[in-house]
Amino acid sequence: MIAIGFIGAGKMASAIINGLDKDKFNIQISGRTLDTTQKTAHTLGIKAAASHTELIESSDIVVLAVKPHIIPSILAAYQINKPLVSIAAGMTLSDLEALTTSKQPLIRVMPNINATIQKSTTGITRNTNVSDSTFATVTAIFESIGSVHELAEKDFGTFTALAGSSPAYIYMFIDAMSRAGVLHGMPKDVSTKIVAETVLASAEMLLSSDLNPWTLVDNVSSPGGTTVAGVVSLEQNNFVATVIDAITATVDKNKAMSN
Numbered sequence: 464m465i466a467i468g469f470i471g472a473g474k475m476a477s478a479i480i481n482g483l484d485k486d487k488f489n490i491q492i493s494g495r496t497l498d499t500t501q502k503t504a505h506t507l508g509i510k511a512a513a514s515h516t517e518l519i520e521s522s523d524i525v526v527l528a529v530k531p532h533i534i535p536s537i538l539a540a541y542q543i544n545k546p547l548v549s550i551a552a553g554m555t556l557s558d559l560e561a562l563t564t565s566k567q568p569l570i571r572v573m574p575n576i577n578a579t580i581q582k583s584t585t586g587i588t589r590n591t592n593v594s595d596s597t598f599a600t601v602t603a604i605f606e607s608i609g610s611v612h613e614l615a616e617k618d619f620g621t622f623t624a625l626a627g628s629s630p631a632y633i634y635m636f637i638d639a640m641s642r643a644g645v646l647h648g649m650p651k652d653v654s655t656k657i658v659a660e661t662v663l664a665s666a667e668m669l670l671s672s673d674l675n676p677w678t679l680v681d682n683v684s685s686p687g688g689t690t691v692a693g694v695v696s697l698e699q700n701n702f703v704a705t706v707i708d709a710i711t712a713t714v715d716k717n718k719a720m721s722n
């Protein structure tokens with residue numbers, strides 16, 4: 464059984480671990496304090512390592528699941544002589560190489576919070592020290608919690624915006640729609656469920672057809688009907704440009720976080 468050790472056991476590590484099959488992977492965590500690590504491990508049904516050193520020694524693959532600014536201090540304090548996976552936003556392979564050795568196998572991964580329900584859309588890339596079999600193993604780990612896209616590293620920032628951060632923007636869209644439902648007299652829980660179901664089915668419809676999104680917009684918009692009135696209103700309020708600006712801000716922030 465492959466032993467995976469997570470350094471850092473916050474929201475994202477918990478989302479990934481929640482989704483992983485505990486019969487297939489031997490998972491342990493090491494967080495900031497042992498007490499909290501033990502509580503989190505108990506909740507997740509996995510092992511708490513007594514220390515980062517113990518975790519590194521007993522893992523086949525080590526996942527860094529701390530905030531990007533914590534990574535330099537961890538890599539300065541511990542020599543991780545195992546394939547190292549980083550899920551940190553903005554940290555490039557060359558940032559990580561500068562903090563480790565020239566021989567360190569490094570895999571950069573960008574999962575998303577939908578890992579919790581085994582529906583992460585994950586990006587992956589590696590440095591030249593990673594063997595094909597290790598890369599296949601790490602890819603399989605993330606495939607077990609959703610889809611995996613191998614990317615050129617130059618596209619990681621864009622991927623981070625479109626898949627890593629976008630659940631937040633999609634929730635904002637859902638909340639705005641359901642708030643409109645409240646404005647027009649519906650209870651919030653009812654309108655949120657209606658909007659969430661419709662977002663899910665619309666995405667499924669797009670993925671299962673060969674049609675592009677604008678053709679699907681046209682299919683909903685009856686001549687002189689209700690939908691086109693809303694489409695025109697969205698455009699008058701710069702919906703498309705506003706969304707593109709948000710993605711560009713995310714990509715720019717990702718670049719600014721790299722050294």
Ligand SMILES: NC(=O)C1=CN([C@@H]2O[C@H](COP(=O)(O)OP(=O)(O)OC[C@H]3O[C@@H](n4cnc5c(N)ncnc54)[C@H](O)[C@@H]3O)[C@@H](O)[C@H]2O)C=CC1
Nearest residue numbers: 471472473474475494495528529530531550551552574576
């Ligand atoms: N939240 C998300 O949707 C996503 C987050 N990420 C990346 O995942 C990483 C973790 O993010 P979150 O889980 O959201 O943050 P978080 O704040 O929930 O988790 C980070 C954890 O690291 C722990 N920690 C701090 N110092 C530590 C140390 N020295 N040793 C061990 N643990 C330590 C903290 O106590 C905390 O539990 C970040 O690098 C982020 O860029 C990537 C994709 C999606």
Ligand SMILES: O=C(O)[C@@H]1CCC=N1
Nearest residue numbers: 551552623627628629
């Ligand atoms: O906000 C962040 O920096 C992380 C990366 C993608 C999602 N959350």
